Amino acid sequence: MTQSSWQKTSGPLKLRARLVKILVLTNLYPPHHAGTYDLRCQAITDALRLRGHSTLVATSNHGLNTEQRDEEVHRRLLLNGGYGHPLLTRFRELQEVEEHNNRVLHEVIADFQPDLVHVWSLLGLSKSLIFALRNSRLPTVYDVADGWLAEELRQDPWLRWWNAPGTNLVRTSLELAGRRNHFDVTAPTRMVKGLDRIPEVYGPPKFLANVQPDSISSFRFDRLYFCSRALKQTTEQAGFRVSHGEIIHPGIPAQHFVGEVKPPSTPVKKLLIVSPLDEPSGVMTAAQALLHLRQNNAQATLSIYGRGESDYISQLRSFVVQNSLPVEFLTVSNQNRDLAAIYRQHDALLYTAEWEEPFATVPLEAMACGLPVIGALIGGGRELFRHGENALSYTPGDPLELAARIQELQMQPVLRRQMAETAQAEVQSKYNETTVVDEIENYLNASIEVWQHT
Numbered sequence: 001m002t003q004s005s006w007q008k009t010s011g012p013l014k015l016r017a018r019l020v021k022i023l024v025l026t027n028l029y030p031p032h033h034a035g036t037y038d039l040r041c042q043a044i045t046d047a048l049r050l051r052g053h054s055t056l057v058a059t060s061n062h063g064l065n066t067e068q069r070d071e072e073v074h075r076r077l078l079l080n081g082g083y084g085h086p087l088l089t090r091f092r093e094l095q096e097v098e099e100h101n102n103r104v105l106h107e108v109i110a111d112f113q114p115d116l117v118h119v120w121s122l123l124g125l126s127k128s129l130i131f132a133l134r135n136s137r138l139p140t141v142y143d144v145a146d147g148w149l150a151e152e153l154r155q156d157p158w159l160r161w162w163n164a165p166g167t168n169l170v171r172t173s174l175e176l177a178g179r180r181n182h183f184d185v186t187a188p189t190r191m192v193k194g195l196d197r198i199p200e201v202y203g204p205p206k207f208l209a210n211v212q213p214d215s216i217s218s219f220r221f222d223r224l225y226f227c228s229r230a231l232k233q234t235t236e237q238a239g240f241r242v243s244h245g246e247i248i249h250p251g252i253p254a255q256h257f258v259g260e261v262k263p264p265s266t267p268v269k270k271l272l273i274v275s276p277l278d279e280p281s282g283v284m285t286a287a288q289a290l291l292h293l294r295q296n297n298a299q300a301t302l303s304i305y306g307r308g309e310s311d312y313i314s315q316l317r318s319f320v321v322q323n324s325l326p327v328e329f330l331t332v333s334n335q336n337r338d339l340a341a342i343y344r345q346h347d348a349l350l351y352t353a354e355w356e357e358p359f360a361t362v363p364l365e366a367m368a369c370g371l372p373v374i375g376a377l378i379g380g381g382r383e384l385f386r387h388g389e390n391a392l393s394y395t396p397g398d399p400l401e402l403a404a405r406i407q408e409l410q411m412q413p414v415l416r417r418q419m420a421e422t423a424q425a426e427v428q429s430k431y432n433e434t435t436v437v438d439e440i441e442n443y444l445n446a447s448i449e450v451w452q453h454t
Helices: 036-050 091-112 128-136 157-163 169-176 179-186 229-237 283-295 310-322 335-344 362-368 399-411 413-430 433-452
Strands: 021-025 054-060 073-077 116-119 140-144 223-226 270-274 301-305 327-330 348-351 373-376 392-394
Touching: 021 036, 021 091, 036 054, 036 433, 054 091, 073 091, 091 128, 091 157, 091 179, 116 128, 116 433, 128 140, 140 229, 140 433, 169 179, 223 229, 223 433, 270 283, 270 335, 270 362, 283 301, 283 310, 283 399, 301 335, 310 327, 335 362, 348 362, 348 399, 362 373, 362 413, 373 399, 392 399
Parallel strands: 021 054, 021 116, 054 073, 116 140, 140 223, 270 301, 270 348, 301 327, 348 373, 373 392
Antiparallel strands: none
């Protein structure tokens, strides 16, 4: 990258913004979405558009019966598996889906003529698009915030059919007839000719257990960033060569989550959880911790907001009733509008995840509102929570330790206020959406510069 690509600002060297045409490729896009990852994609894309960049989103037709195109979003891609869509595995069915998705990608690129492709989650989408983008020679940046690369890529039925080791007579006959070379144009099966099998990705479990970290060269991701070090490390441990990837933590619209840090004299009585309600959420651990508190004559109530699995919710409600716990299950008509007010109505947030969640934004929202947070040290939480500095932390799944942390929060009002003030300042400076958009915009521009000099 040349020195002329940079300009001096009042702070560190910053890449000079250039207005570019960005093709956004993602599996779901609001209003047809499944969670925070999709909303984050929309927020970043809208912010880049407001800064003067031209954007076009290519996404699936999830939630629709047909294709839909408008000036900013094309809903034309087909999902295979995931989000309620059936998983197709027969060759002819796979061929139709793969050729359709690759045809759509080529058409969108030809019509829009992007300067760069910004790839978000490919969960449920054709992974052959990775090879198609590589062949297009367009600057391509991957935003990795879920497990599509570390986990789901190995399950892709089209690439597995072509690249798994072992005997497949139909595949062999197609290869001998030169048909695989034809498919590499219409629905790619490999990055380059000669790379016909990828045992380190599509081999048997015994083989995969011995794959070395950061060793798989069959997939090239020259420019990518992760939402957390935890997810990057998980992807490296899965074998994919991504050690060069950068970390850009997600941000929140901090201006929407504003609240006063409560004085030390305010007791901590009203606890809040905002989470999907399923086994990995750890909400049952919080209910068990509340029971321990009451057995120790400590006073606290718990509000739970979230939707989830009916069986798990029934278990939670049954546990609450059987133990006469002061737990309220909240319903919110408009999460984006009402959640900030709910944070401010409580005294502390519990983040209770028991799975390797890449990075959670709920604690950031609560911190911005001035709430002290008690968080499980798991996934991206290990990067966010610094015990005794910006939060209290505990071992996920341990209700006794969580109960002790709640009592600690209640009994140390000065520390509680200091942690809440520190956390609020960090969110406003480091995790606000404007700062994150700056980082992403700089990374996209730098990627174009890198491509031009390779």
